[in-house]
Amino acid sequence: MTARTVLQPADITRALTRISHEILESNREWLDTVVLGIPTRGVVLAQRIGATMVSAADLPIAVGSLDVTMYRDDLARNPTRAPGRTAVPAGGIDGKLVILVDDVLYSGRTIRAALDALSAIGRPRYVRLATLVDRGHRELPIRPDFVGKNLPTTEGERINVRLLEIDGVEEVTIES
Amino acid sequence: MKHLLSTKDLDRDTAVGILDVAEDMADVATREMKKLPTLRGKTVINLFFEDSTRTRTSFEVAAKRLSADLINFTAKGSSVSKGEGLKDTAQTLAAMGADAVVVRHSASGAAQVLAESKWIDASILNAGDGTHEHPTQALLDAFTMRKRLHGEASRGRDLAGLRVTIVGDILHSRVARSNVWLLNTLGASVNLVAPATLLPSNTTGWPVTIGYDLDESIDADPDVVMMLRIQAERMHAAFFPNPREYSRQWGLDDERLSRLRPDTMVMHPGPMVRGLEISAGAADSSRSTVLEQVANGVSVRMAVLYLLLAGAAES
Incomplete structure (x- = not known):
């Protein structure tokens, strides 16, 4: 097992700042925006993206979290997992622009589950997907709208996203 | 966790874990769309040999909120009143493909008998056995x-x-x-x-x-x-x-x-x-x-059903 650092703290910050501005630029209809992170690390990324957006634009922007555990299609294949938190901002998501945020986009199954979870909460005008790392190997017809870094990987490799708030360090490494 | 028979054999972390999952389930109950697809395709049987309204209904609401199919089997007016014993009832339910059996019985230890028997492979949830546990x-x-x-x-x-x-x-x-x-x-x-x-x-x-x-x-x-x-x-x-x-x-x-x-x-x-x-x-x-x-009963029972039924079977 060797781990190689592919993103340093400054790279992560730069990627998230760029994503935040891309989201704002794409919001041509000037819609209320809800940034929903997928636990665990997606929630932290969503908070950072939301904060950057708030400081850059005078627009109602709310941040929350969306747990997808109950909607996964692989529950019966794994040991029982403890669900994470869903916290939808008070105004809900109906008619708004929802940005889903995850740390690593891989098979696309988490996002499939997230779309189901969203439909149980409300009906957004648009749903867009932001991810810090896209490592490829999609198993479903899902693609991200905002990507921090495209990392070509093999299926045997592991991507570790570590964030200051959760892990005490800030880096993205690739393990093979 | 395969069965829930008593609280005596729950350790602190497991118990707190169940209550934490119940918090998530309670959040679901506050939104307009109260149903989760999590236990789709699973069959839960309410096997009640004693009268009960709130526990049986609570399990029923919990199972349905998780999209499981729920069948009520009450002793009155069933094959039990014709003299069928626990073993034959259990084997019948097993043959119907039950994934979980919620059992209430007037005899202390009835749930444990079901769990330890080879009559049925389902998860057993004790919903009250005699004067033993609930x-x-x-x-x-x-x-x-x-x-x-x-x-x-x-x-x-x-x-x-x-x-x-x-x-x-x-x-x-x-x-x-x-x-x-x-x-x-x-x-x-x-x-x-x-x-x-x-x-x-x-x-x-x-x-x-x-x-x-x-x-x-x-x-x-x-x-x-x-x-x-x-x-x-x-x-x-x-x-x-x-x-x-x-x-x-x-x-x-x-x-x-x-x-x-x-x-x-x-x-x-x-x-x-x-x-x-x-x-x-x-x-x-x-x-x-x-x-x-009463309201929290539904959340807690959803949590227990989720923890017993959603994951891969423990060997």
Whole structure:
């Protein structure tokens, strides 16, 4: 097992700042925006993206979290997992622009589950997907709208996203 | 976790884990769309050999909110009333492909017999066995206490330091037994109050203090007073002279209620007999958690069904 650092703290910050501005630029209809992170690390990324957006634009922007555990299609294949938190901002998501945020986009199954979870909460005008790392190997017809870094990987490799708030360090490494 | 038979064999982390998942389930109950697809394709059977409305209905709502198929099998008017034994009933349910059986039976240990038998491979949830245990009731009671104590900040916490007084028919109460073990595991201290005739003759090894005088216990300023129902169907001997005397000595009346702190919780597992063990004033006061207990029962049972049924089968 060797781990190689592919993103340093400054790279992560730069990627998230760029994503935040891309989201704002794409919001041509000037819609209320809800940034929903997928636990665990997606929630932290969503908070950072939301904060950057708030400081850059005078627009109602709310941040929350969306747990997808109950909607996964692989529950019966794994040991029982403890669900994470869903916290939808008070105004809900109906008619708004929802940005889903995850740390690593891989098979696309988490996002499939997230779309189901969203439909149980409300009906957004648009749903867009932001991810810090896209490592490829999609198993479903899902693609991200905002990507921090495209990392070509093999299926045997592991991507570790570590964030200051959760892990005490800030880096993205690739393990093979 | 494959079965839930008692609270005695739950450790602290497992118990807190169940309550935490129940918090997530409670969040689902607050939104417009209350259904989760999690247990789609799973079959849950309510196997009730004793009368029950709220527990059976609560499990039914919980299973349906998780998209499981639920079948009610009650002893009255079934093959059981024609003389079928537990073994044949269990094998019949197994042949129908049950993934979980929620069982209530008048015999202590019935759930364990089902779980340990080779008759059926399903997860067994004890919904009350004789005078032994009723684990989901204790879990929902603990959930209710934790929610009142810590509110939104409940996750991950136990009930350390909480002082709980349980009053009434301890002898026949599976609710009391399940609560004694679970509350102790979660760090609360338990005081049992009852007429001597309604206490088990042997409570060696129970982590409780025992009293006979409700007024003394109330003056000791408990955080929770849990009233138990006088179970008319189990009153086969002269446990107390008459209901009025019981009510006067061990009932929570308005006068006793007024001596409790405003934030003392008054709990009752239901069904209540108003005027006997609890006055209408106590049942309807802001201290009463009775309706919260019912609502939380659904969340806790959803959590248990999720934890038993969603993951890969343990080998």
